[in-house]
Amino acid sequence: MSRYRILPYGVLVAGCLFAIFPYYLTLLTAFKGPGQLFGTAPWEPGLPPSTAAFDRLFGSGFGGYLVNTVAVTVGITVGQLVFAVLAAYAFARLSFPGRDVLFWVYLSTLMVPPVVTMIPLYLMMQKLGLVDTWAGLILPTVLGTPYAIFLLRQFFRTIPADLEDAARIDGAGRVRTLLSIVLPLSKPILVTVTTLAVVANWNSFLWPLIITSSEDKRLLSVGIALFKSEIGVDYNAVMAGSLIALAPLLVLFIFFQRFIVRSVAVTGLK
CATH class of the missing domain: 1.10.3720.10 (MetI-like)
Structure with a gap:
């Protein structure tokens, strides 16, 4: 496959990742504990996952x-x-x-x-x-x-x-x-x-x-x-x-x- 045919697919993949990234951050942040939010990079998961945010939310x-x-x-x-x-x-x-x-x-x-x-x-x-x-x-x-x-x-x-x-x-x-x-x-x-x-x-x-x-x-x-x-x-x-x-x-x-x-x-x- 020539590079001219690969380029459109590369643009589409990049656009897809760009669109999905905010949802990925939402998922990760929701399962981080209070100390993990600023202790990790935004795109890194908090380990171990925490449900404390959901407890505060429904409370x-x-x-x-x-x-x-x-x-x-x-x-x-x-x-x-x-x-x-x-x-x-x-x-x-x-x-x-x-x-x-x-x-x-x-x-x-x-x-x-x-x-x-x-x-x-x-x-x-x-x-x-x-x-x-x-x-x-x-x-x-x-x-x-x-x-x-x-x-x-x-x-x-x-x-x-x-x-x-x-x-x-x-x-x-x-x-x-x-x-x-x-x-x-x-x-x-x-x-x-x-x-x-x-x-x-x-x-x-x-x-x-x-x-x-x-x-x-x-x-x-x-x-x-x-x-x-x-x-x-x-x-x-x-x-x-x-x-x-x-x-x-x-x-x-x-x-x-x-x-x-x-x-x-x-x-x-x-």
């Missing part, structure tokens, strides 16, 4: 943050999936005046940074009396996102309309056609949308930080950030929390990466 109420994050993530993800499917099917298959204009206007909201709408959204929640409540935490995103609706709509449009016509000839209505024909054929994109929603909601930080103040409603990302300020810079415990937050997402991607690649490829080609 500070971190377990409650983890439960809250799981509950909120599941609730918002289910809501986003249900409403995004209904909206995407309407945009893909139903005919009504202004359908395409409405879709592109809604999709254009992707160009607006979320931070721009943060203050108006907070004022709305304040007027409704939903500040520091579970409803205020969940409502702004539970009804679906433009990106999820776009992905689903593009995928639904790749499904032959003849299949739905045949179902309607057999007496199936819109809802039955959606549930029995469209959704079973859309497993890859449903997995992709679910995965993206889980990642976004699991890592959500700014809105939970603004809308909630009670410790019993604190989420994982906020808990890790405030953990630093409450007891000082405890790098071991912070890295332990980051490792716990990272692990479910890593497992999720490993199991469903083939569905993500397939669905994105299909929606991109249409």
Whole structure:
């Protein structure tokens, strides 16, 4: 193999190592004891491994943050999936005046940074009396996102309309056609949308930080950030929390990466 063919692989390997290195440091730091943090180089493991950082972490109420994050993530993800499917099917298959204009206007909201709408959204929640409540935490995103609706709509449009016509000839209505024909054929994109929603909601930080103040409603990302300020810079415990937050997402991607690649490829080609 010539050096010109080896060079691209060398660049890819270097890029891969560069991307993985922060996670490697997180893993090592999480299992170092207090004396090992500054007694060893950052890229050297602490011997013997210590779980003291995890003990301090869960002793500070971190377990409650983890439960809250799981509950909120599941609730918002289910809501986003249900409403995004209904909206995407309407945009893909139903005919009504202004359908395409409405879709592109809604999709254009992707160009607006979320931070721009943060203050108006907070004022709305304040007027409704939903500040520091579970409803205020969940409502702004539970009804679906433009990106999820776009992905689903593009995928639904790749499904032959003849299949739905045949179902309607057999007496199936819109809802039955959606549930029995469209959704079973859309497993890859449903997995992709679910995965993206889980990642976004699991890592959500700014809105939970603004809308909630009670410790019993604190989420994982906020808990890790405030953990630093409450007891000082405890790098071991912070890295332990980051490792716990990272692990479910890593497992999720490993199991469903083939569905993500397939669905994105299909929606991109249409």
